[in-house]
Amino acid sequence: MSTLTIPSDLPSVTEDCEQLKKAFDGWGTNEKLIISILAHRTSTQRKLIRQAYAELFGVDLLQSLDKELSSDFEKVVLLWTVDPAERDAILAHDAARKWHSNNQVLLEIACTRSSLELFAVKQAYHARFKRSLEEDVAYHTTGDFRKLLVPLVSSFRYEGPEVNMTLAKTEAKILHENISNKAYNHDDIIRILTTRSKPQLNATFNHYNNEFGNAISKDLKTDPEDGFLAALRAIIKCLTNPEKYFEKVLRLAINKTGTDEGALTRVVTTRAEIDMKQIKEEYYRRNSVPLERAITHDTSGDYEAMLLALIGHEDA
Amino acid sequence: MSTLTIPSDLPSVTEDCEQLKKAFDGWGTNEKLIISILAHRTSTQRKLIRQAYAELFGVDLLQSLDKELSSDFEKVVLLWTVDPAERDAILAHDAARKWHSNNQVLLEIACTRSSLELFAVKQAYHARFKRSLEEDVAYHTTGDFRKLLVPLVSSFRYEGPEVNMTLAKTEAKILHENISNKAYNHDDIIRILTTRSKPQLNATFNHYNNEFGNAISKDLKTDPEDGFLAALRAIIKCLTNPEKYFEKVLRLAINKTGTDEGALTRVVTTRAEIDMKQIKEEYYRRNSVPLERAITHDTSGDYEAMLLALIGHEDA
Known part of the structure; x- marks a missing residue:
């Protein structure tokens, strides 16, 4: 569930645009005003604001934000303001x-x-990069990672609830055999992880656990330093328990000496409207500290205020 | 360009449905009437007919056709009547x-x-098979073919006209090196063929031809019996010159002892509304016989009549 709070007396799109313009104009930028608007609008509302802003003032809202804001606060506001699909495209492009x-x-x-x-x-x-995602991933990655990541970003998984239990058993066995032989990059492991539907994979992993005595992720932890094994475990977590995956990304970003603002910004902007409520619960369960408090401890100023607003906790 | 002919005084969708019902009812089926309607409607019109037919008579038109028709004629009418995307899904499912x-x-x-x-x-x-295409292709293919076909069906290629000439040169060189070393299944050959845009690949193949003295397809013909090389050549032809590819499929289907009705039906039903005009020109250029005459020579009855109607040549 979303942690976004939308005011019950929502101003019109034009009013929002005018207020944003006011926040940029004059002596200094009014960051509080910017947060009070953008951090409390859904992706659809932000899209309308961006369109109306361009029509009213002849300039892209992102350009104005880029001009007026700076550092981590700028990054979080820009990444939040763009359309979710475009935001993911930007993140994926950068990562590739x-x-x-x-x-x-x-x-x-x-x-x-x-x-x-x-x-x-x-x-x-x-639309944005005049290339395909698959093309860039295939070009910039190598070896086993390419073998894994290209089908992963290319796949259009089936999303129905149907589960084939016979197949789950067969494929749990195939996974177990290859993992036992340390053939972690085996074609069949990659085929199964990159093409099967999420419910089907969940059944396969459950069967693996029941039949072979360990969760598959545990069997993939033979070498904690191995990046490929870490990728396989992350994929399994993302597919079956995304909230836990994101909790861990936040935990590592916050616990790191110096804080990983990139990861913090990414998780908050991409999940606020999706499942941030569950991620916050997961975070509290795992760290015995509310995410709000951890963020307050590690960040400051407008950046902190924006993050707190997005996770549903105003500092005001 | 399409070879489909649509009557200028197009009957209403309801009239079409009633005529089709009439063709099924009574003593014997009126195949001529079925052809005169379905072979002369666009995919959008056929979709509307199928919807209206279900509403009017409480049964799927495909079921009625399945019940009333038989053998090659049945296959061509069914394959023609379904929506193009569903038709391709059926063909791909069967092939996988x-x-x-x-x-x-x-x-x-x-x-x-x-x-x-x-x-x-x-x-x-x-929607139809409760699975993904990638999943079935990955499951049913093996070895080098899997390595080639999975990314091929998964890729969402960029379609803009932009061409990077520097990249075309670099990648022509990579292709040439690997082909010279007979490393036909090299990761880079597969990466380039499965991810780059069609205009980009065209530039790469042109540069290959200019720089290394042979068309890439020629260099991939060292062993005419090798199925993997044949697949690479077919991919290159499909990407850069689909009309020539389809001409060859038709030629082989017709020249084969006994005729390959499956291939004939597939090419006619999938291309009639797209580029059958160019394919017919290509066919005549290559065989010195019009496609109509070749089809008349090799097929008969309602099946022949349906094919001729779809390629824009009534036998009546």
Whole structure:
């Protein structure tokens, strides 16, 4: 569930645009006013604001924001303001071009979005970058990671609830055999993880656990330093338990010396309207500290205020 | 261009449905009447007829056709009547499940449809088979063919006209090096063929020809018996010159002892509304016999009449 709060007496789109313009004009920028508007509008409402703003003032709202804001606050506001599919395209483009084996953004986008959402990302990628997502991922990755990531971002998974239990058993066995032989990059492991539907995979993993005595993720943890194994575990978590996956990304971002603002901004902007409520619950369960308090502790100023507003906790 | 002829005094959808019902009822089926309606309606019109027929008579038109018709005539009418995306899903499903290395239907669908058409096929596949196309292709194919076909059916290629000439040169060189080393299944060959846009690939192949003295297809013909090489050549033809590809499929289907009705039906039903005019020109150029005459020579009865109607040549 979303943590977004929308005012009950919603101003008109034109009023929002005029207020934003006012926030940019004059002596200094009124960051509080910007947050009070943009952090409390749904993606559809923000889209309308962006369109109306361009019509009213002849300039893209993103350009005005880019001009007036700076550093982490600028990044979170820009990433939040764009359309979700375009936002994912920007994140995926960045991850593909600067790809390294510890960067899990591509698999996160491929596995936590619905099939139609992922397709919208691919369309936004075409429109914005004049290339395809698959093309960039295939070009910038190598070896086993390429073998895994290209089908992962390309797949249009079936989303119905049907589960074939016989297939789940067969494929749990195939996974177990290959994992036991340490053939982690085996074609069949990649085929199963990248093409089967989420309910089907869930049944396969459950059967794996019942039949072979360990959760599959545990059997994939033989070498904690191995980036490919970490990617396989992250994929499994994204497919079957995205809230837990995102909780961990937030935990590592916050616990890191110096805070990983990129990861914090990404998770908050991409999940606020989706499942941030569950992620917050998961975070509290795992850390015994509310996410709000952890964010307040690690960030400051307008950046902090924007994050808190998005996760449904005003600092005012 | 389409070879479909639509009457200028088009009857209403309801009239069409009533005429079809009349063709099924009574003593014997009126095949001529069925052809005179269905073979002269666009895909949008056929869709409306199918919807109205179900509403008027409480039964799917496809079921009535299935009940009343038989053999090759039945197959061509059924395949023609369904929505193009669903038709491709049926053909792809059949090809994936009975896959063998000489069957080029999967690569044909993946490479001659537009990116959005291919996406519509994937949606139709979900709806009809409760699975994904990628999933079935990955499951039923093996080895190098799997490595090639899965990304091929999964890719959502960019379709803009932009061409990067520097990239075309680099990738022509990569293709040439691997082909010279007979590394036909090299990751880079597969990456380039399955992800780059059609205009970009065209530039790459042109540069290959200019720089290395042979068309790439010629360099891929070292062993005419090798099914994988044949698949690579077919992919290149489908991507850059689909009319020539389809001409060859028709030629082989017609020249075969006994005629390959499956291929004949597939090409006529899938291309009639798209580029059958160019395919017919290509056929005449290559065989010195008009396609109409070749079809008349090789087929008979209602099946012949339906094919001729679809390629714009009534036998009446």
